[in-house]
Amino acid sequence: MSFPNLRLRRLRKTGKIRELLEEIRLSPKDLICPVFVQEGLKSKSAGQSMPGMERLPLKDVVDEVNAIADLKIPAVMVFGIPSHKDDQGTSAFAQDGIVQKAISEIRKNLGNEIAIMADVCLCQYTSSGHCGLVKGNKIDNDSSLDTLAKVAISQAQAGADLVSPSAMMDGQVKAIRQGLDDAGFTDIAIMSHSAKHRSSLYSPFKDMAHSAPQFGDRKSYQLPYTNPKEAMREVETDISEGVDIVMIKPALAYLDLISMTRERFNVPISAYSVSGEYALVKAAAMQGWIDENEVTLEILTAIKRAGADMIVTYFSKNAAKILNEK
Ligand code: PBG
Ligand code: ZN
Numbered sequence: 651m652s653f654p655n656l657r658l659r660r661l662r663k664t665g666k667i668r669e670l671l672e673e674i675r676l677s678p679k680d681l682i683c684p685v686f687v688q689e690g691l692k693s694k695s696a697g698q699s700m701p702g703m704e705r706l707p708l709k710d711v712v713d714e715v716n717a718i719a720d721l722k723i724p725a726v727m728v729f730g731i732p733s734h735k736d737d738q739g740t741s742a743f744a745q746d747g748i749v750q751k752a753i754s755e756i757r758k759n760l761g762n763e764i765a766i767m768a769d770v771c772l773c774q775y776t777s778s779g780h781c782g783l784v785k786g787n788k789i790d791n792d793s794s795l796d797t798l799a800k801v802a803i804s805q806a807q808a809g810a811d812l813v814s815p816s817a818m819m820d821g822q823v824k825a826i827r828q829g830l831d832d833a834g835f836t837d838i839a840i841m842s843h844s845a846k847h848r849s850s851l852y853s854p855f856k857d858m859a860h861s862a863p864q865f866g867d868r869k870s871y872q873l874p875y876t877n878p879k880e881a882m883r884e885v886e887t888d889i890s891e892g893v894d895i896v897m898i899k900p901a902l903a904y905l906d907l908i909s910m911t912r913e914r915f916n917v918p919i920s921a922y923s924v925s926g927e928y929a930l931v932k933a934a935a936m937q938g939w940i941d942e943n944e945v946t947l948e949i950l951t952a953i954k955r956a957g958a959d960m961i962v963t964y965f966s967k968n969a970a971k972i973l974n975e976k
Contacts, residue, residue: 674955676947678722678973682767682920683966685718686858687711688731689741689748699854700925701932703964705731711752712759721970725765727814727962728752731860732775738783739775743800750808757809767841768805770798770815770826773861780863781817781871789870794819799829806835814897816843818871823891841895841920844888845881845907848872851900851926858925881907882914889917898958900924902949905956912957921958923949928964943972 661671684703688695691707706714715726730749732741741747749768756766772794773781782794794817802813813830815822823842830838848869856862873881885896896915898908899922908921931949935942946965953961963969 674951676951676954676969676973678966678970679724680950680954680958680960681723681966681970682725682727682960682962683718683723684727684729684962684964685711685714685752686729686731687748687752689733697854697858699929700858700964701936702968703858703928705858708748708751708755712755715756715760715764718967719760719764721967722974723764723966723970725767725812725960726756727767727769728756728810729769729859730774735775735777737777739772739797739801742772742775743797743804745804745807747804750804753805753808753810765811766809767812767814768810770801770805770813770822771817772797772801773817773863774859778864779861780866781868782819787865791819791821795821795825798822799825802826802838802840803829803833803835806830806833806838810838812839812841812894814841814843816846816899818843818846818868818873820887821891823888823893827892839894840892841897842888842893843899843922844885844893844896845904845911846872846897846899846922847875847881847904849875849900849903849924849926851903851924854925854929875904878907878910882910885911885915885917889915894918895920895960897922897962900927901953901958901961901963902927905952908953908956908958918959919957920960920962921953921956923953923961923963923965925964931965943968947972 686705688705694704696704728749734741771781778784780789782789805813895918897920901921901923911919931945934940946969
């Protein structure tokens with residue numbers, strides 16, 4: 651077969667024709683915006699390596715989430731930074747914990763104007779800085795499950811719509827589903843960090859959230875980036891445990907895994923474009939080496955093209971701004 655008269659450039663002729671032909675349309679509706687709230691903080695505080703992102707005092711959370719909702723972003727992901735850490739991570743599930751307070755303030759003031767998601771993990775709350783509880787010199791899987799379920803229940807009680815376990819403990823989805831159901835929260839969804847890789851791209855976050863491990867690393871629970879089949883087993887396991895949305899994390903260097911998940915499973919997929927991805931773009935943009943807005947849209951569109959239904963990203967506000975003005 652030959653197509654002597656075919657010219658692909660016909661459909662690239664004008665801006666409007668190109669618009670009509672767009673296959674992937676990025677929208678603010680694709681985005682989930684992270685929010686950091688720190689206990690005891692008096693005023694907003696910037697991190698070292700995430701320009702444009704700030705830790706918020708409780709009193710500023712509602713204004714910030716209002717601004718996010720005004721940009722037509724449908725969801726926030728709340729991360730807490732407690733003033734108290736201990737070996738059981740108790741401030742992660744305290745009724746008057748910083749995340750619980752932030753969630754209930756948002757709910758009280760915004761109703762259902764925005765979906766409230768909350769990170770379920772222990773690393774900001776444990777003295778070890780690990781995502782699970784420590785026994786001896788090991789991260790103990792099964793005793794951590796109980797605590798993770800308690801965290802999820804406390805967030806549901808505060809008014810979260812969806813909880814997002816990021817600890818990479820085996821059985822975390824099952825334990826949290828069971829805990830939520832037993833507590834009467836059968837309609838609270840779970841978005842698990844299913845394939846969360848051990849990545850150097852998390853460094854800016856650890857600085858921002860004060861969550862760096864105090865000994866060792868996270869290699870005994872987070873996935874090695876060398877193992878795509880193992881990543882698919884994690885996704886499969888979470889689905890079998892009743893997860894509602896799976897997540898691939900990081901995003902930009904893991905597009906193959908997003909697309910693999912898209913091909914294999916009929917489950918909503920989120921991708922987490924992590925702090926390091928954000929920092930790379932910001933740093934180059936601040937040097938004037940790349941166009942920040944253009945690169946932001948290119949990267950987020952690529953993540954969607956790979957098969958993600960939604961993207962957790964620190965670019966959310968800026969990307970929504972650009973898209974709303976288009
Ligand atoms: C902790 C957590 C991390 C991130 C989200 N939740 C850090 C880690 O696992 O070391 C990283 C997010 C990012 O880098 O943006 N459970
Ligand atoms: Zn963690």
